[in-house]
Amino acid sequence: MTQSEMTSPQVTWEPSERELERQAVRRRLRLQQSAIATVVTAAVAIGLVLLVLSSPGWDRVRDYFLSWSHARDSFAAIAEGFWINIRIFLVAEPCVLILGALVAIARQTTSPWLAPLRLLATGYTDLFRGVPSILVVVICGIGIPALGLSGVTSSLFWLTTFALVLCYGAYVAEVFRAGILAIHPTQVASAEALALTHAQTMRFVVLPQAVRRVVPPLMNDLVSLQKDTALISAVGVFEALRAAQDYQGYNFNGTPLLVAAAYFLIVAVPLTRLTDWLMRRQIEKEQGR
Amino acid sequence: MTALLEAKALRKSYRGRVVLDDLDLTVAEHDVVCLIGASGSGKSTLLRCLNLLETIDDGVITFDGREISDPLVDPRTVRREIGMVFQAYNLFPHLSVLDNCTLAQVRVHGVPAGEAADRARQLLARFGLADKADAHPDALSGGQQQRVALVRAMCTRPRLLLLDEITAALDPELVGEVLEIVRAEAEAGTTLVLATHEMSFAREVATRVCFLDGGRVLEQGPPEQLFGHPVEERTRAFLARVRS
Numbered sequence: 001m002t003q004s005e006m007t008s009p010q011v012t013w014e015p016s017e018r019e020l021e022r023q024a025v026r027r028r029l030r031l032q033q034s035a036i037a038t039v040v041t042a043a044v045a046i047g048l049v050l051l052v053l054s055s056p057g058w059d060r061v062r063d064y065f066l067s068w069s070h071a072r073d074s075f076a077a078i079a080e081g082f083w084i085n086i087r088i089f090l091v092a093e094p095c096v097l098i099l100g101a102l103v104a105i106a107r108q109t110t111s112p113w114l115a116p117l118r119l120l121a122t123g124y125t126d127l128f129r130g131v132p133s134i135l136v137v138v139i140c141g142i143g144i145p146a147l148g149l150s151g152v153t154s155s156l157f158w159l160t161t162f163a164l165v166l167c168y169g170a171y172v173a174e175v176f177r178a179g180i181l182a183i184h185p186t187q188v189a190s191a192e193a194l195a196l197t198h199a200q201t202m203r204f205v206v207l208p209q210a211v212r213r214v215v216p217p218l219m220n221d222l223v224s225l226q227k228d229t230a231l232i233s234a235v236g237v238f239e240a241l242r243a244a245q246d247y248q249g250y251n252f253n254g255t256p257l258l259v260a261a262a263y264f265l266i267v268a269v270p271l272t273r274l275t276d277w278l279m280r281r282q283i284e285k286e287q288g289r
Numbered sequence: 290m291t292a293l294l295e296a297k298a299l300r301k302s303y304r305g306r307v308v309l310d311d312l313d314l315t316v317a318e319h320d321v322v323c324l325i326g327a328s329g330s331g332k333s334t335l336l337r338c339l340n341l342l343e344t345i346d347d348g349v350i351t352f353d354g355r356e357i358s359d360p361l362v363d364p365r366t367v368r369r370e371i372g373m374v375f376q377a378y379n380l381f382p383h384l385s386v387l388d389n390c391t392l393a394q395v396r397v398h399g400v401p402a403g404e405a406a407d408r409a410r411q412l413l414a415r416f417g418l419a420d421k422a423d424a425h426p427d428a429l430s431g432g433q434q435q436r437v438a439l440v441r442a443m444c445t446r447p448r449l450l451l452l453d454e455i456t457a458a459l460d461p462e463l464v465g466e467v468l469e470i471v472r473a474e475a476e477a478g479t480t481l482v483l484a485t486h487e488m489s490f491a492r493e494v495a496t497r498v499c500f501l502d503g504g505r506v507l508e509q510g511p512p513e514q515l516f517g518h519p520v521e522e523r524t525r526a527f528l529a530r531v532r533s
Contacts, residue, residue, distance in 0.1 A: 013307075016298065019347040025360045184382075185427075 067255045074247040074256035081243035082263045085229040088161050088239075089267075092229070093222060095165045100172025101207075107173070108180055110198060121173070128170035134231050137163040141235030160232035168225045175217045179210030212282060219275045223268045230264075240264070292351070293318045293480050294339065294449060299348035301331075301338055308334045310504035312348070316449070316482055321475045323491035323512070324484040326501035327527060332484035333376070335501070336451045339482065340364075340371045353448070369397060372447035376454040378434040380426035380441070386413065387422040390441045398445055405444070412440045415470060431458040436467065443474065450474065452483035456490055468494055488531055492516055500524045 015023070052058065106114070106121040128136065140163035145154040153159065183206050191201040211218075233242035240263055244256035294316040301309040308331045316322050324332045337343045339350065341357060341364040350358040357367045380389050390409035394400040400408070413422055416436040426434050435458055442450060452471075456464050464487070472494055475481055485491050491498050492512045499509040500521070508521045519525045 013300065013347070016347050018349055022358070022360050029360060 065254045065258055067253055070247075070251060070253040070255040071259050073251075074244065074259055077243045077247060078240050078256055078259050078263060081238055082240035082260070084157070084232075084237060084239040085226070085264075086267070088157065088164065088229045088232065089226045092161050092164050092168065092225060095161075096168040096172050096222075096225060097218075099165060099169035100176050103169060103173035104176035104180060105202060105207075107177055108202070125170045125173050128167050129174065131167075133164070133167040133228055134234055136167050137231045138234055139163070140166075141232070156232070156235055156237050160235060160237060164225060164228060164231070168221060168228075171221050172218065175214050175221060176210065178217075179214035180206055182213055183209050215275060215279055219272055223272060226268060226271075227264055230260075291318070291354075292316065293320075293353060294482070295349075295351040296335075296339065297349045297351075299335070299338060299350070300346045301334055301343060302346055308504055309338065309345075312501075312505050314499065314506060316480060318480055319475065319478065319496075321472075321481045321494055321496045322483070323495035323498045324482065324501055325486075325488065325491055325498060325527075330501040331504045332501055333453050336373070336453050336482065336484055340368050340373055340451060342373075365397075369445070370447055371449045371451060372442035372445065373451045374435070374438045374442045374453065374455050376457060378426070378431070378438045378458075380434055380438055382425065382427050385423050385425055386418065386429070386437050389426065389437060390444045393441075394444050409440065409444055412443060413437070416440055416467075432460050432463045435459060436463075439467070439470070443479075447479065449480045449482065452481060452485075454484055454486065456485065456487050464490065486531070488516065488528070500527065502527070 055061075103121045103124060106117050107125075109118060137160050140159050141156055144152060144159055180202075187205055187209065188201055191205040192198075196204065230239065230241040233239055233245070236242070238246075240260045241257075244260040247256040248254055292315045294314075296312060296314040299309050299312040299314075300307070312331070312335065314322070314335070324335065326332055334343065338345050341362075345358055348358065349356055352367060352371070356362070357364075380386075381392070384392065387406060387409055390413065391400075391402065391405040394405035394408065395402055410419065410422055413419055416439065418433060418436055418440070421429060421433060421437070426437065429437065435455055439452075439455065456467060459467060468490065471481065471483075475494070481494075483494075495512045497509060498512050498515040499506045500515065500519075500523075501507065502523050508515060508519060508524045515524070516528065519528060
């Protein structure tokens, strides 16, 4: 009886006239808003294009940076270089995430036995966040092979990847740590009240929430890492930027630089869109909207 | 007696689950309306609909003679005059108690900062919180936080206060103290709509009690009548359950 009484109105409900009116008004408002958005966006875009096209040096810039034939000729060489960037990124990204998380967790430990670990983690983040990445790349790429240690790779690919992981691990560790610190202490209290250990509290309660919160800044760092794979050109690896510069040097035309930029964009933009979408879905799921 | 707030044929559903169904509610000026009912009967949802935190699916809400459920109404013009206190306090943890209480006064109502602080301190003192003005919410006990939330809502002199289970977290000895102030507020001209599980609170402070069931007001009346001689079988069953 209760059940039928609760559900029957749902079946019979017809929006009232007032509600239909309101829905019409809402539709009109939405239409108005999208019209405004479209017009403003178009106006700004056209304005910017006109500004660039009407600049006094536009013809020279166009000839130097927007040559179709040079773009076509350099396309394959840059693609080959970019494949190196992609590979470095694919190897470095998971390593950075793991290293960053481990360092962040190490800094949050409380056991007295782990004091040296905490000190090491703190020292590591301070050091590698403070040193320009390009220096780390050069020092690793040239310095490590120069040591002549047996058993250590002399592959520039692995050495420079190692350097990037070191640099970005420090940034990502701080992002993770900020996320951990942002979790309200009542969450820790209620986990501990359930007699979870410190490690369990971290693993099952704090980290899942922390990671969710830091996804946007994390993406920031990962896109930045993807771009910074170009830094390895500093030790002579023939990746996309280096290939573009090489072509530019031979042919006195800067178009390949834009081609390289396009390659980087093609990876970065879908990546950020994807995370935005994942985040939105997560929020919808959690708030039951 | 003109109605300050009137809800007619209110309907609200979440993903096909109907929470409010053809609900009518009239609140006159100086009324203290208590909403009672089981968890999930729609008390909180109703309160959230009344100050437009939720968009209703159907029905009409009128505040002070104006239809506020009209999409052309700016919700902020409504919320300026309606205060709300939440079940979980919802204080801003990054602001001191005083800043929590002066934020809307200064930013929304344009009250000079000094005046806003004076008003806030005066109210805080009335709630026995004079010495907490500079503390941060997380440093206070639950009862203290809820009293701050009340002060925050009252600082802007709303014409209608919506209270969502405000005594649920208070120490027994503080309930009376808060009741007194809530009653004083009512006498000073503030109209109240409050959802509560505390029947003694409802009996003491209400001018009218509404029993919500299945998304409707199943029965309403003065507290003596509703608690003393409930007509509906379901009301009786609910009251028997909460009294035992």
